[in-house]
Amino acid sequence: VSGSRPDDAGAWFRAEIVEQPAALRRLLDDADAVVAAGCAIRRRRPRFVRLVGHGSSDNAAVYGTYAFGLLSGLPAFRDSISLSVYYGADRGLDQSPVVALSQSGRTPDVVAYVDRARQSGALTIAVTNEPDSELASVAEVVVPLAAGIERSVAATKTYVNQLGALALLAAGAGGRAVETVDGLARTADLLAETVDRLAAPAEEAARALVFAGRLFAIGRGVELASAREIALKLTETCRIAAEPLTTTDLSHGPVAALDALFPVWAVATRDPCLPTVVEATARVRASGAALIASGDAAGEIEGAALRLPVPTGPAPLLAPLLSIVPGQLVAGALAAARGLDPDRPAGLEKVTLAA
Amino acid sequence: VSGSRPDDAGAWFRAEIVEQPAALRRLLDDADAVVAAGCAIRRRRPRFVRLVGHGSSDNAAVYGTYAFGLLSGLPAFRDSISLSVYYGADRGLDQSPVVALSQSGRTPDVVAYVDRARQSGALTIAVTNEPDSELASVAEVVVPLAAGIERSVAATKTYVNQLGALALLAAGAGGRAVETVDGLARTADLLAETVDRLAAPAEEAARALVFAGRLFAIGRGVELASAREIALKLTETCRIAAEPLTTTDLSHGPVAALDALFPVWAVATRDPCLPTVVEATARVRASGAALIASGDAAGEIEGAALRLPVPTGPAPLLAPLLSIVPGQLVAGALAAARGLDPDRPAGLEKVTLAA
Numbered sequence: 185v186s187g188s189r190p191d192d193a194g195a196w197f198r199a200e201i202v203e204q205p206a207a208l209r210r211l212l213d214d215a216d217a218v219v220a221a222g223c224a225i226r227r228r229r230p231r232f233v234r235l236v237g238h239g240s241s242d243n244a245a246v247y248g249t250y251a252f253g254l255l256s257g258l259p260a261f262r263d264s265i266s267l268s269v270y271y272g273a274d275r276g277l278d279q280s281p282v283v284a285l286s287q288s289g290r291t292p293d294v295v296a297y298v299d300r301a302r303q304s305g306a307l308t309i310a311v312t313n314e315p316d317s318e319l320a321s322v323a324e325v326v327v328p329l330a331a332g333i334e335r336s337v338a339a340t341k342t343y344v345n346q347l348g349a350l351a352l353l354a355a356g357a358g359g360r361a362v363e364t365v366d367g368l369a370r371t372a373d374l375l376a377e378t379v380d381r382l383a384a385p386a387e388e389a390a391r392a393l394v395f396a397g398r399l400f401a402i403g404r405g406v407e408l409a410s411a412r413e414i415a416l417k418l419t420e421t422c423r424i425a426a427e428p429l430t431t432t433d434l435s436h437g438p439v440a441a442l443d444a445l446f447p448v449w450a451v452a453t454r455d456p457c458l459p460t461v462v463e464a465t466a467r468v469r470a471s472g473a474a475l476i477a478s479g480d481a482a483g484e485i486e487g488a489a490l491r492l493p494v495p496t497g498p499a500p501l502l503a504p505l506l507s508i509v510p511g512q513l514v515a516g517a518l519a520a521a522r523g524l525d526p527d528r529p530a531g532l533e534k535v536t537l538a539a
Numbered sequence: 540v541s542g543s544r545p546d547d548a549g550a551w552f553r554a555e556i557v558e559q560p561a562a563l564r565r566l567l568d569d570a571d572a573v574v575a576a577g578c579a580i581r582r583r584r585p586r587f588v589r590l591v592g593h594g595s596s597d598n599a600a601v602y603g604t605y606a607f608g609l610l611s612g613l614p615a616f617r618d619s620i621s622l623s624v625y626y627g628a629d630r631g632l633d634q635s636p637v638v639a640l641s642q643s644g645r646t647p648d649v650v651a652y653v654d655r656a657r658q659s660g661a662l663t664i665a666v667t668n669e670p671d672s673e674l675a676s677v678a679e680v681v682v683p684l685a686a687g688i689e690r691s692v693a694a695t696k697t698y699v700n701q702l703g704a705l706a707l708l709a710a711g712a713g714g715r716a717v718e719t720v721d722g723l724a725r726t727a728d729l730l731a732e733t734v735d736r737l738a739a740p741a742e743e744a745a746r747a748l749v750f751a752g753r754l755f756a757i758g759r760g761v762e763l764a765s766a767r768e769i770a771l772k773l774t775e776t777c778r779i780a781a782e783p784l785t786t787t788d789l790s791h792g793p794v795a796a797l798d799a800l801f802p803v804w805a806v807a808t809r810d811p812c813l814p815t816v817v818e819a820t821a822r823v824r825a826s827g828a829a830l831i832a833s834g835d836a837a838g839e840i841e842g843a844a845l846r847l848p849v850p851t852g853p854a855p856l857l858a859p860l861l862s863i864v865p866g867q868l869v870a871g872a873l874a875a876a877r878g879l880d881p882d883r884p885a886g887l888e889k890v891t892l893a894a
Contacts, residue, residue, distance in 0.1 A: 231586040231587070231634060232586065232587060232631075238785075238788055238791045239788055239791025242788065242791075250626075252630075253619065253622040253628045253630050254622070257630055257631070258630060259587075259618070261587075261616035261618070263614070263616070264608065266760040266763075266812055267604070267605065267608040270759075270760055270812045271609060271810075272811075273609055275608050275614040276586065276612070276613075280614075293787065397752055398752060398753050398780035404621055404625075405619075405621040405622070405625055405626065408621075419792060419795070419796045420792035420793060420796065423795065423796040424796065425753035425754075425755075425780040425782060425801065430593075431893075432893055433594055433597065434893075435891050435893035436594025436891050436893070437594050437595070437774060437775035438775060439887065440778065440884035441774045441775065441779065441780065442886070443778070455626075456621075456625040456626055460621075460625075460893075463893060467886065470886065529795035531797070532794065532795050536787075536790050536791050538786075538789075538791070538819065538822070
């Protein structure tokens with residue numbers, strides 16, 4: 185996929201962040217088809233759902249486990265691709281629907297996994313931005329992300345639309361379509377507001393992080409996906425060693441590594457997991473590390489050096505569609521401050537064909 | 540748990556690494572009881588198994604997904620604790636046995652999760668080094684790790700015994716007990732050899748890493764658990780920002796962060812996933828980053844600056860019990876070189892009561 189690229193590094197990345205509300209609305213234009221795929225999951229009366237993907241798509245799969253858990257009551261798990269594809273241990277692949285996530289639809293082992301699953305009789309659903317891709321051709325059902333061409337190597341709008349698609353699938357599986365479609369439409373409006381409002385605070389955060397070499401991003405529950413995706417954006421576009429952790433895993437070891445030169449980014453959202461975030465950030469403060477707080481409860485994190493608050497979404501499950509924006513904007517601003525190009529990070533291609 | 544501690548920092552940590560073969564043999568002394576717990580899983584005819592834990596115990600749970608997949612054909616997944624404990628979304632907790640991992644048996648949300656699972660009718664199995672703990676009291680079946688008192692805050696022998704216990708549980712569930720008990724007994728012998736043989740190479744690796752601030756640890760398949768646990772040891776005892784990644788996830792973004800000052804530790808084991816490790820390390824070399832290769836296929840990683848080879852285990856599934864040793868030994872040596880105390884890392888307690 186090529187296109188006429190503006191001269192300045194990161195122009196595509198920044199433009200695609202701004203385009204996210206429009207991209208999400210395009211997904212919603214065909215919401216009924218995605219909901220129908222979710223209904224097909226329910227009709228199989230499965231005991232559980234399998235999710236697979238790599239990179240940003242795996243972060244979206246983390247979100248998917250919560251979307252299915254909260255909207256459909258169905259257990260959903262990220263499956264090991266290697267057990268099926270490399271070890272040949274399929275473990276009843278026929279017994280659960282598979283939701284496979286790949287923006288390009290060309291990730292080789294995801295394609296191979298879906299191929300095996302379909303041949304064994306599983307309902308297979310490909311969630312991809314490329315409805316003509318190999319993944320789409322091997323899956324029984326295709327959910328197009330409808331994000332439009334994404335030119336920057338670092339994914340943004342395809343990630344948000346993956347979250348939207350997973351929410352719609354889970355809503356279809358759980359009979360919660362009307363409220364979810366409505367919530368996502370309102371989220372698209374809030375997303376536009378968030379992108380505008382956070383531009384200046386993101387520049388300030390980028391200035392503060394300009395010499396940071398490492399960082400932990402923490403979150404819990406539905407926001408674990410956001411912590412993971414924020415860490416991935418900062419790693420791939422800004423060359424920070426940014427590691428995502430659950431708030432509890434931080435306390436089980438990594439907190440010992442913190443000091444004043446090792447900042448922690450906490451995703452704080454008003455939901456039942458917030459107390460764990462508050463507790464973890466108290467440990468972070470005690471270590472002397474600087475805190476960056478984002479999310480709609482950023483104001484509740486005491487002692488944060490920087491705050492990147494986002495509006496409260498229509499439902500806790502939809503919060504991650506907004507919570508990711510501060511991470512994207514800081515990544516864009518910090519890459520620019522470091523003279524890096526998030527459109528084309530060193531050593532990466534838009535389509536990852538790695539085994 | 541207290542004890543008379545030698546004067547030198549890290550003395551417990553190093554002693555407990557050396558003690559691992561004996562600890563594993565103690566677990567095997569009562570292998571029949573662990574296998575019987577695995578048979579109880581099979582008798583329930585479950586569609587899948589749930590695993591829960593934090594920190595090192597979560598790394599062991601990663602191993603557990605492969606142990607069940609390869610030995611029993613049962614799908615096993617690490618479940619979200621927060622969905623049940625914080626969001627109240629139990630998603631058919633009665634429909635699958637639960638294997639809960641906590642060395643201390645006191646991790647609060649693991650206890651709460653098991654309590655809910657048992658009340659809903661699930662078979663609950665606590666794998667813990669403290670058979671009198673709260674976790675043991677709420678679970679239906681207790682599998683004691685029999686590792687002996689672990690005094691160092693950074694876990695070593697309890698981790699190896701968790702892997703052993705999970706292999707025995709999966710073997711019981713899959714009717715593979717005899718070969719697995721035999722394989723683990725041979726692994727205990729190889730473990731002793733590995734600890735001896737790697738002391739000098741680990742010192743050399745520690746000298747090379749003395750000023751490293753960040754590192755990626757990569758592995759795939761059964762060795763993802765090792766990559767995670769090596770990264771955790773280096774983070775908590777040496778204050779390195781060490782992030783674990785699958786070989787494929789490395790290529791989906793983080794490879795862009797690499798340069799000559801950002802080393803990568805690759806766990807290379809002779810099994811069906813080795814080609815993905817070889818491919819990922821070629822990308823690492825192209826980035827200019829220094830490579831450390833461990834595992835029984837360390838010799839097959841071209842261009843590695845340091846190699847920490849381990850003996851080949853009796854079966855690919857048992858390799859992680861040996862693959863972890865280089866990580867433990869380097870962590871001990873590097874902590875000493877940095878003047879840090881792995882027995883008592885800053886901000887950590889042996890029992891993590893964090894939410």
